[in-house]
Amino acid sequence: MKKTKSPRSRTAEFDAIIIGGGIAGLSAAIYLGRAERRTLVIDSGHSMAKWEPEVQNYLGFPKGISGEDLLKFGRQQSTHYGVSFADDEIKSVRRRAAGFTLRGGRKSYLTNRLLIATGIFHLPPEIPDVKECLGHSMFFCKDCDGYRVRGKRIAICGANNEAVEYALGMLSYSACVVIATNASKPRWSRKHAKWLREYEIPVHVEKITGVDHRGCQVCGLRLKGGTKVRIDCIFTTRGDVFHTGLAESLGARLDEDGQIEVDHCMRTNVPRLYSAGCVTPANCQMIIAAGQGAAAAQAINRDLFEESLRTHSLRRLREVQREHKRTEPKEI
Numbered sequence: 001m002k003k004t005k006s007p008r009s010r011t012a013e014f015d016a017i018i019i020g021g022g023i024a025g026l027s028a029a030i031y032l033g034r035a036e037r038r039t040l041v042i043d044s045g046h047s048m049a050k051w052e053p054e055v056q057n058y059l060g061f062p063k064g065i066s067g068e069d070l071l072k073f074g075r076q077q078s079t080h081y082g083v084s085f086a087d088d089e090i091k092s093v094r095r096r097a098a099g100f101t102l103r104g105g106r107k108s109y110l111t112n113r114l115l116i117a118t119g120i121f122h123l124p125p126e127i128p129d130v131k132e133c134l135g136h137s138m139f140f141c142k143d144c145d146g147y148r149v150r151g152k153r154i155a156i157c158g159a160n161n162e163a164v165e166y167a168l169g170m171l172s173y174s175a176c177v178v179i180a181t182n183a184s185k186p187r188w189s190r191k192h193a194k195w196l197r198e199y200e201i202p203v204h205v206e207k208i209t210g211v212d213h214r215g216c217q218v219c220g221l222r223l224k225g226g227t228k229v230r231i232d233c234i235f236t237t238r239g240d241v242f243h244t245g246l247a248e249s250l251g252a253r254l255d256e257d258g259q260i261e262v263d264h265c266m267r268t269n270v271p272r273l274y275s276a277g278c279v280t281p282a283n284c285q286m287i288i289a290a291g292q293g294a295a296a297a298q299a300i301n302r303d304l305f306e307e308s309l310r311t312h313s314l315r316r317l318r319e320v321q322r323e324h325k326r327t328e329p330k331e332i
């Protein structure tokens with residue numbers, strides 16, 4: 001492996017570095033490891049998958065699997081195919097002639113191709129006492145969690161069009177759906193207000209002063225003025241923070257929602273830079289993140305192969321093979 005001296009430590013050069021060892025990053029790592037590419041995954045350990053105690057919609061696990069286990073198995077599987085891991089947080093990235101230099105909290109890294117799979121952060125609602133219910137009875141995504149709250153009493157926290165659409169969408173799962181605006185002035189459109197009336201969705205406009213829960217199970221909302229609303233779960237629509245800073249610093253284009261723009265092979269507009277998972281415009285689902293990671297890895301592998309033909313670097317491998325290995329089958 002080619003070695004160069006970095007200002008902070010001696011640094012190995014990788015064919016591909018993946019920033020983010022969540023679902024998208026691990027899926028890419030498995031593909032790149034199996035493509036015999038020198039691959040490093042750098043991860044700061046905050047995958048959103050850790051928040052999900054029982055993933056029910058990932059192909060191949062009819063009894064569900066915890067997000068933690070999915071990550072653990074993904075890491076094992078990548079390691080099995082020769083992928084290296086660094087527990088580090090990348091603070092900045094610079095372009096260089098043929099690739100990128102990454103500066104982490106612990107050391108610096110060099111790579112030819114870079115995949116950014118840094119994910120997003122769902123903003124929890126601004127209400128007290130709800131932290132321990134996250135992922136258990138406080139949810140962010142109806143595609144992930146609508147099914148598991150069938151027949152329950154559901155509160156949607158929010159005051160925008162999305163909150164209204166969430167409430168209407170939840171009617172497929174439960175007859176008992178309310179909106180709680182937490183004293184925010186409703187910002188939904190007239191059309192949405194009309195739907196609320198048409199479908200008789202109750203709206204609570206008071207400040208939420210607290211959430212009653214038993215362990216991680218929500219059982220009620222306490223509203224200013226003393227009203228208590230019995231509920232079993234909360235969905236929030238406060239929005240997301242996209243971890244796009246590194247990509248932006250390299251000149252990657254974002255879409256109007258702040259997600260990294262990619263083509264169908266997960267290439268960004270910056271040469272040698274790819275992105276996959278929830279930080280791109282994909283719907284934020286594990287199986288989609290995994291698929292995108294695989295697509296990105298295939299593109300990286302193909303682009304590296306084409307580069308090796310262009311630069312004749314494949315010839316070096318062939319010379320070594322010619323010198324040390326049998327290159328024609330034995331005649332019998």
Ligand SMILES: Cc1cc2nc3c(=O)[nH]c(=O)nc-3n(C[C@H](O)[C@H](O)[C@H](O)COP(=O)(O)OP(=O)(O)OC[C@H]3O[C@@H](n4cnc5c(N)ncnc54)[C@H](O)[C@@H]3O)c2cc1C
Nearest residue numbers: 020022023024044045046047048049090119277278285286
């Ligand atoms: C409560 C909850 C429940 C969910 N339930 C489901 C479900 O049931 N089914 C489903 O399909 N989806 C579910 N999801 C969504 C799912 O978690 C995401 O779709 C998935 O994790 C996205 O994968 P990703 O690789 O894009 O991001 P992540 O898995 O979040 O991984 C991103 C990784 O990048 C790392 N990172 C970020 N910046 C840096 C940096 N600068 N340096 C190094 N590392 C960095 C982070 O630490 C993190 O490990 C749920 C999400 C939440 C919050």
